Amino acid sequence: MEALRIVMTLVISGLIGYFTNYIAVKMLFRPRTEKHIFGKRVPFTPGVIPRNKPRLAKALGNAVGEQLLTGNDLKEALSSERTANAAAEHITRSIFSDDTLGSKLGSLLGDNAEAAKELAARRITETVTAKIKAADISSVIISEGTAAIKEKVAGSMLAMFVNDELIAQLAAPLADKIDGYLDENAEPAVSKAVNEELELLLHRSPAELLENSGITQERVRAAAAALFSRAAADSLDDIIASVDIPSIVEDRVNAMSVEQVEELVMSVMKHELNAVISLGGLIGVIIGLLNVAVQKI
Numbered sequence: 001m002e003a004l005r006i007v008m009t010l011v012i013s014g015l016i017g018y019f020t021n022y023i024a025v026k027m028l029f030r031p032r033t034e035k036h037i038f039g040k041r042v043p044f045t046p047g048v049i050p051r052n053k054p055r056l057a058k059a060l061g062n063a064v065g066e067q068l069l070t071g072n073d074l075k076e077a078l079s080s081e082r083t084a085n086a087a088a089e090h091i092t093r094s095i096f097s098d099d100t101l102g103s104k105l106g107s108l109l110g111d112n113a114e115a116a117k118e119l120a121a122r123r124i125t126e127t128v129t130a131k132i133k134a135a136d137i138s139s140v141i142i143s144e145g146t147a148a149i150k151e152k153v154a155g156s157m158l159a160m161f162v163n164d165e166l167i168a169q170l171a172a173p174l175a176d177k178i179d180g181y182l183d184e185n186a187e188p189a190v191s192k193a194v195n196e197e198l199e200l201l202l203h204r205s206p207a208e209l210l211e212n213s214g215i216t217q218e219r220v221r222a223a224a225a226a227l228f229s230r231a232a233a234d235s236l237d238d239i240i241a242s243v244d245i246p247s248i249v250e251d252r253v254n255a256m257s258v259e260q261v262e263e264l265v266m267s268v269m270k271h272e273l274n275a276v277i278s279l280g281g282l283i284g285v286i287i288g289l290l291n292v293a294v295q296k297i
């Protein structure tokens with residue numbers, strides 16, 4: 001009977017210690033909302049973490065922003081050679097993929113891709129047409145044609161009759177015809193040619209165009225890495241200064257539900273909290289042993 005009493009004392013003490021710590025750990029997260037009896041809030045509701053979530057969020061934000069991930073840490077990571085090479089590799093793979101220019105434009109602009117293509121075609125057409133008209137082709141044709149005619153009849157009897165005045169009289173209507181034709185047909189002709197060339201271009205891949213120009217992947221990778229490093233050196237200070245890491249973390253934690261906060265804490269400390277519960281049982285057994293020992297004295 002004495003042995004049974006001792007065993008029962010140890011078992012009960014262990015269970016009390018175990019479940020005491022178990023309840024304490026559970027009370028960190030539960031209940032998740034306030035409980036009321038007769039209009040009065042029940043003490044210890046909600047649990048410790050739900051009740052102090054704003055304070056926890058602020059503490060986590062300060063810990064992350066001021067100790068775990070400072071602005072200098074972020075700058076060092078983003079401006080490192082490893083980051084530059086990784087960014088350059090990603091850019092190079094994207095450029096030298098089998099995707100066409102058209103598909104890349106579609107993925108970049110979405111529903112606006114067709115409008116962008118039409119705008120580009122219209123702007124190119126307008127520019128080329130304006131250049132054609134500004135070149136005064138009719139005057140060039142007449143000038144060159146006059147010189148060719150005079151050279152052709154030079155030394156012959158026709159040279160007596162074919163003078164500059166006669167040629168000008170004959171050329172004036174021709175000039176008007178050429179100008180009229182250009183006014184009426186230049187833009188449609190240019191537009192047709194531009195759209196055809198643009199379609200051909202959009203069905204080719206950037207890799208094909210670059211390789212045909214003698215630009216290799218290695219040159220693109222090196223240029224992208226250098227550009228990224230230069231941009232990081234020039235811009236990171238201003239960018240990092242504008243990023244308030246503690247506030248971002250605080251806002252993110254505040255936006256999380258209590259369930260999500262519990263999952264986050266348990267994902268990090270589940271093993272430790274279970275160890276605390278088990279330790280409660282062990283301490284309970286030890287206290288039971290001490291109690292039995294005291295009773296024996």
